[in-house]
Amino acid sequence: MDYKQLIIDSVNSKAAYYEELAMKIHEHPETAYNEVKACAWMAEALKENGFEVEVGLYGMPTSIRATWGSGRPIIGLLAEYDALPGLSQKQSTVHDPVVEGGPGHGCGHNLLGVGTLAAAIAIKDDLEQNGLEGTIVFYGCPAEEVLSGKPFMAREGAFKELDMAIAYHPGAAPGVSGGTMTGLNSAIFHFKGKTAHAGGAPWLGRSALDAAEITSVGANYLREHIKDGIRIHYSYKEAGTAPNIVPDRASVWYYVRAFDRADIEDTYKRLIKCAEGAAHMTETELEVEFLGGCYNTMPNATIAKVLHETLGEIPDTEWTQEEKDWADAMNKNSPLNNGQPVPPLKDELPPISHEKFSASSDVGDVQHIVPCASFTTTTANSLSGSHTWMITCCSGNSIGFKGMIRAGKVMAAAAGKFYRDPQLVKAAKADFEKDMDGKTYVCPIPKDIPIPQPEK
Ligand SMILES: [Zn+2]
Numbered sequence: 001m002d003y004k005q006l007i008i009d010s011v012n013s014k015a016a017y018y019e020e021l022a023m024k025i026h027e028h029p030e031t032a033y034n035e036v037k038a039c040a041w042m043a044e045a046l047k048e049n050g051f052e053v054e055v056g057l058y059g060m061p062t063s064i065r066a067t068w069g070s071g072r073p074i075i076g077l078l079a080e081y082d083a084l085p086g087l088s089q090k091q092s093t094v095h096d097p098v099v100e101g102g103p104g105h106g107c108g109h110n111l112l113g114v115g116t117l118a119a120a121i122a123i124k125d126d127l128e129q130n131g132l133e134g135t136i137v138f139y140g141c142p143a144e145e146v147l148s149g150k151p152f153m154a155r156e157g158a159f160k161e162l163d164m165a166i167a168y169h170p171g172a173a174p175g176v177s178g179g180t181m182t183g184l185n186s187a188i189f190h191f192k193g194k195t196a197h198a199g200g201a202p203w204l205g206r207s208a209l210d211a212a213e214i215t216s217v218g219a220n221y222l223r224e225h226i227k228d229g230i231r232i233h234y235s236y237k238e239a240g241t242a243p244n245i246v247p248d249r250a251s252v253w254y255y256v257r258a259f260d261r262a263d264i265e266d267t268y269k270r271l272i273k274c275a276e277g278a279a280h281m282t283e284t285e286l287e288v289e290f291l292g293g294c295y296n297t298m299p300n301a302t303i304a305k306v307l308h309e310t311l312g313e314i315p316d317t318e319w320t321q322e323e324k325d326w327a328d329a330m331n332k333n334s335p336l337n338n339g340q341p342v343p344p345l346k347d348e349l350p351p352i353s354h355e356k357f358s359a360s361s362d363v364g365d366v367q368h369i370v371p372c373a374s375f376t377t378t379t380a381n382s383l384s385g386s387h388t389w390m391i392t393c394c395s396g397n398s399i400g401f402k403g404m405i406r407a408g409k410v411m412a413a414a415a416g417k418f419y420r421d422p423q424l425v426k427a428a429k430a431d432f433e434k435d436m437d438g439k440t441y442v443c444p445i446p447k448d449i450p451i452p453q454p455e456k
Pocket of ligand 1: 108109
């Protein structure tokens with residue numbers, strides 16, 4: 001039998017099992033580093049299907065490393081299963097949370113995780129039934145939504161065992177990106193001053209809030225002298241209690257994003273000088289809490305090409321009229337709706353995109369360790385945007401599940417090509433060497449930064 005047909009049959013035969021698991025994770029959304037249930041369910045499914053499973057490696061209780069097979073190539077599959085805060089949503093085409101302010105799968109990582117699991121099992125069926133050599137390493141990667149899960153895993157030694165890796169993300173259209181997303185550094189500047197009565201004896205006070213504000217004034221002047229495309233954004237975490245009390249504590253949380261790690265490091269160093277200068281001016285103390293950082297994405301051209309070709313080979317999702325009507329109703333309620341006609345669900349495969357995008361993904365770290373690229377399938381209405389209640393909704397109904405099932409097939413069929421053709425793996429490695437241009441991966445998170453642990 002043709003191996004692609006074998007893969008399609010493998011995924012189809014367990015579709016109900018995958019949908020049930022994706023639904024269970026959807027109904028129990030857990031945010032970054034707290035994916036205790038999702039991790040346990042995924043690990044159990046991998047064990048049930050014959051994988052060697054390790055949970056809690058890399059100092060991360062919600063990580064998974066599961067393997068099957070032997071010899072080369074060693075191909076990694078990157079799964080995620082964390083939810084987003086505040087994106088709880090019922091099965092409704094209008095915004096209506098299950099729990100007001102509660103978490104939800106507004107990025108579809110339940111589909112991402114289970115679609116990748118389906119691919120791992122289908123690859124195993126392919127390798128086993130066709131007697132092929134090669135190893136699958138399924139990584140359950142915690143905390144993508146805070147962009148530090150994979151960097152921490154990398155810091156603790158993950159991914160470098162691989163010849164290459166494939167990643168998948170749910171989306172509003174099928175596609176493969178050959179363009180770059182930004183990397184970032186994330187840090188909170190905490191200032192400690194001296195409190196005093198702001199009316200009665202202000203000369204005795206040293207305002208931590210002044211320091212936080214002056215940091216931002218400095219950062220805003222800094223913007224004039226940084227390269228195009230670098231982003232600096234911030235939000236106050238703590239800013240005093242009442243006007244008549246000089247605030248002795250204040251903190252401001254900053255992101256620095258850029259399309260190149262060196263630009264992130266450079267701008268971040270200069271931003272710290274703004275904070276240090278502010279502390280000096282206000283006679284307050286500065287503590288920098290570095291929360292994490294990640295690389296820009298660097299999709300591997302050979303893997304991207306194979307993924308794109310494979311997306312063209314695996315039949316499109318067939319939508320029912322009911323699903324199209326549902327998606328259409330959601331589009332009508334989307335803030336992205338500008339009155340122009342759009343298909344409710346996008347099926348057309350566009351050429352590989354080379355656009356730059358100023359959001360970030362921690363897959364970038366893996367892409368600086370081994371050759372790796374990712375693809376999307378349609379799992380939500382065409383105007384769902386990113387990180388929205390519409391995505392939460394579609395990630396828990398047949399629209400999301402159908403896209404997830406297709407993703408499992410695409411990922412496994414693409415991997416099948418690499419397991420069959422050592423030259424293709426070589427070509428991916430050659431692209432990687434060229435892209436790295438002699439540089440090596442250095443984890444953006446220093447050794448002394450502790451890994452966040454589940455809350456309970
Ligand atoms: Zn995501």
